[in-house]
Amino acid sequence: MAHSAHVDTFTRDNLPPPELQPTFLFDLPELRYPERLNAVTELLDRWVAAGRGDRPCILSPGVSWTYAELGEQVNRIANVLVGELGLVPGGRVLLRSANSPMLVAAYLAILKAGGVVVATMPLLRARELAYPIQKARVSLALCDARLTADLEAARALSPDLTRIVPWGDGAPGSLETLAAAASPDFEAVDTAADDVALISFTSGTTGQPKGTMHVHRDLLAICDAYGRQVLKPREDDVFIGSPPLAFTFGLGGLVLFPLRVGAASAILERAGPDDLLAGVARFQATICFTAPTAYRAMLGKLAGHDVSSLRRCVSAGEALPPATFEAWRAATGLALMDGIGATEMLHIFIAAPYEKVRPGATGLVVPGYEAKVIDAQGREVPRGTVGRLAVRGPTGCRYLADERQRHYVENGWNVTGDAYLQDEDGYFRYQARSDDMIVSAGYNIAGPEVEASLLAHPAVAECGVVGAPDDERGSIIKAYVVLRDPAAASPALAQELQEFVKADIAPYKYPRAIAFVAQLPRTETGKLQRFALRQQAMADADPLLRSA
Template sequence: MTEKSSHTDTFILDNLPHSNLWPEMNYSVLPELARYPARMNVASELLDKAILRGWGNLPAVRYNDMVWSYSDLLAESNRISNVLVSDYDLVPGERVILRSGNHPMLIAAWYATLKAGGIAISSMPVLRERELTYMINKAKVQLAISDFSLERDLELANDNCPSLRNIIYFGGGETPLESQVKTQSSKFNNVDTAADDPAIIGFTSGSTGKPKGTIHFHRDILAASDTFIGHVVKINSKDIVCGSPQIAFLYGLCAFIPDTMRFGASSVLVERATPEVLLQTIEKHKATVCFSTPSGYKLMLDHLDKYDLTSLRICVAGGEPLASAVYREWKTRTGVQIINGLGISELLHIFISSGVDEIKPGTIGKAVPGFKVRVVDEHFKDTEPGEIGQMIVKGPNGCRYLDDQERQKNYIKDGWNISGDLCIRDEEGYFIYEARTDDMILTGGYNVSGLEVEAVLLEHNLVREVAVIGSPDAKRGQIVKAFIELKDKRKASDILAVELQNFVKEQISAFKYPRAIEFVDELPHTATGKIQRGLLRKLEAERADQDAV
C-alpha cells in the first residue's frame, strides 16, 4: 500500500497476500483512472458527490412503488452509518456481512458500511447455517445486517461464530434498523480511507472447493465501472437499470450500485427476478438497461410477446457465454442488442466485451479499455489466432485472496491473472470462450468444447435450453452428453434424439456430436441463472460408479 491505511482493525490488511504475489495493476492506462486520488472513499465518490453533481433529486432506487432519490439514499445511509458507529462501535477495517434479497435497505447498508470505513460482505439469501458460518469465521466478521425474514440460519450460525458480536435486522424484530435510524442524524463524516484500503470481500461460488474470499479496494469499485460501463455500456443519468442478478453476487452488486450510480442513473430492485417478473419490471418501470445472464435472456424469449419492451435500449449478459442463436432471436424480436461480457470474481467485474457498434455474435468481445488479455499455451507463449489456449489478464483490478497464499501463488504468474478459462483469439482480436480449463471434454483423444455443441443445439427449433458435459465412458474416457430441455416436453423421443445428433453432425465435426442425449423437464440453475453443469457432471460420475458395482 502506498498510502497510510485508515483501518484500525487490520485483520484483512494482515491477511492480504504478500505484495510480491499481487498481479500487476496499472492505473495509468486510462486518463480517468490516472486521476484517482491516493485517498478515496468509494461511497463518497458514488453517493455524496452525486449531490454535488446536481443529481440529488434524481431517482436512485426504485422498489415496488417506492422511489428513493439520491438525497434520500444519502440521508438513510448516513443514519445507518451513525447507528453502526455510535450504537455498535464499528471501527474502520471491521467487517459487516449483509444478508438480504435485492432491497433498498441493502444498498443503504452497503453504503453505510463503507462510509464508516468498514468492509462490506454481501451474502445470498439462500445461504444456510453452515455456509454462513464459514464466511463469517473466514473473514472474522463483527456485525451482520439482515432482512428479518432470513434470521433462522443467521441465528444458528451465530452460535459458532465467536467474532460476530451483533446482528441488526430490518423489516422486523424487536428493534428493527428502521426504528434505530429515526433518532440519528442524516449527516455523517465519511472515514478518509486510502484508495487501496479494502472495501468489499466477494466470496466465490466455491465450484472448486470452499468459497474463496476475493478482496477489492475502494478504487477497484470505481475502476470496474469506469472501464466497462464508461467505455462499453455507456449508462447515463436518464437510464433506468433493471436485471436479474442478486446484489449478493459481484455482478449484481456492480450492476445496481456503481455501474448505475456512478453515472446518475436509477436501479430497479426486484427480490426474485424470474423471467416473467423481469419482463413485467421492464414494462412497468420503462427500464432502458437490463442486466441478466444468457440463460435468463433465453428463458425470457418464451414470454416476450406478452410485454412492452420498447423502453429498452441495451441489454447486458454476463456469467456465461451468449449463444449466437439467443443473441439473434432477441435482437430480431426486440430490436435490442445484447452486450456479452466475461468477468471473474477475482477481477470484480467484466473485462472482455464489445459495445453495440462492435458486437460480433458468437464471441465474448475484445479486451475492455484498461485491460490487456492474452491467450497462451502451456509455455506461456501467445497462441496463434484460432488456437485454443488459456486466457490471462491484467488491468487496474486484480486477484487478492483472503488468507490463502498458496492459491494466490497459483493464480498469479509474471503479473498476470490466470483465469482458468480456455479461449480462442481470432484475427480481429475477438475472444471466443471455449470452457473452463477443467471443463473441456476429452473424448477418444479429442478435445471438445461443450459450449460449442450447446450453441449448435440451441439453433434447433425444438430446443429450449441445453447443457453439454463429459460423461465417464470406459472406452473413450468420456463421451459428449447433452441434457436437453425441450420447448414442448411431449416431443421427447429416441427418434428426436437421433435427429438432434444428426443436426450437430451437419454443423460441426462429427467427433463432437453428443453420443448420449437425456431429455429433462428442467436444467439445474444457480441463483443467478447460470446452468449448473457441475451438478450434471457429478450426477454422471455417480451413475458411472453405480454401474461399476
C-alpha cells in the same frame, strides 16, 4: 500503499504478499485516483453536493428515493453502525437479503463508515453462511428480518458473529428504527484508495468458496473502464436486472454503474423472467443486466410485455449461445452485449461496445485492461489458437488468506481458468472453462460449443454437456437436456437431436449419449454447475455408484 484508515487491520493483514498479487494497470487518465478515496463520496455524495440531489436514484415497488433521500438513509445507517453497533474502520459487516433499497443503503453505509462489506446470497443456508463468517472473522450482520433463521443457526457454528440486526419488521431494535432516530449527517471516513471495501465470495463451483478482496479504488475503476468505455450509460438511464447484489455482476450493474453517472436503478426483490419483464415496463428501464438463461426464458414471454424502453441488454455470468443472441435480436431488434468477468476481477474485462458487437464473440479487451491467450508455460499463443485466458488491469485477484492465489495469478497476470482464442481482428472467442474441455478419442471438444448447437433446436429449452466415461474412447460427449415440452422425450427425439448437431458442427462433436432431465443444476447466480453433471455422468456410467 497509502496510510490505511483501518483500525481493524484484519483485511490488510491477510492480503496476498506483494509478489503473489497481480500487476495493476492505471494507464488511462480516468483510472489514476488520489491516494485518499472513499467510494461513496464519489458515487453518491458528490451528486448531492452538486445540487442534483433531487434526481431519481433508487426505484422499487413501494419505494422511490432521490439521490438526496438515499444519501440521508445511508448517513443514518452509518451513524447507527458507528454509534450503536461499534463498527470501526476495517470491521467486516455481513449483509443477508434479497435485492432491495434497504440493502443498497446498508451496503453504501458500511463503505462510508470505513467498514468492509461481506454480502451473501439470500438462499444460502446455515452451514454455507458459517464459512464466510469464519473466514472473514465477521462479528456483525445486518439481515432482512425474514431471513434471520439461517443466520441465527450459522451463529451457533461461528462464534465470531456476536450481533445480528434485522431490518423490515419495525421492531424497536431493528435497523430502520435505529436509523430513524439517528442523525442524517455523517462525514465519510477518510479511507485510502487501496483500503479493502468488500470481500466477495466465489460461488464455490470448483471447491471451497474463495474470499476475493476489492478496494475502494476498484469500485470506481470498473465504472470508469467497462462502464464508461464500453457500456456508455447516460444520466437519464434506468438500470434493471436479476443478479443478486452479493454477486459482483449485480453490484456493478445495479448500483455502481448507475450511481457513477447519476442515473437511476430499479431494484427488484424477485427478478425471474416474468418479474423482470414487468419491471422493464413499469419503470421504463433502458439497460438490463441478466444471464443468457434469463434472456432465453424471456423470449417466449415478450408478447405480453412492453420492452420498447430498452436500449442496452448486457449478458454475462456464463457463455452466451449464438442461438440466444440471434433470437433476442430478432425479437427485440437489440444485440445482446456479451461479456466475461470474474469475482476475482470484480466485473467485466472483455466486451465490445454496442456498435462493435459480433455474434459468437465475447468481445474486445476493455480499455484499461490487457488480455492474451497463453499456453501451459505462460507463453502467448498465435491468433486463432486455443489457450488459457490471462488478463490484467486496474482490478485483480486478491484472495483472503488463500493458497489458491498462487494458481490464479501467474507472473503478474490473472489466469481466469477459461479457454479462449483471439481472432485476427482482436476479438476473444470463448471455448470452455479450461476444465470443461472434453477429450474424446483424441479430439478436444468444448462442451459449450455442443450446448450452443443443441440450443438451436426448437425442442430444447436448456442443456448441459460434459464428458462421460467410456471404455473405448476414454470419454464420450453426454448431453443433459431440458425440453420445452417434457412429454416429447423419446429415443426418436434423442436421435433427432444427435443428427441435428452432426449437421451443424463437426460430426465427431455430437453427443453420443443424451439424457432428458427436468432441470439442470445451477448456482444461485444462474451458472450451470458442470461439475455436478460430471459427477452424475460418472455415477450413470458406474453401476456401483448408481446403486449407491
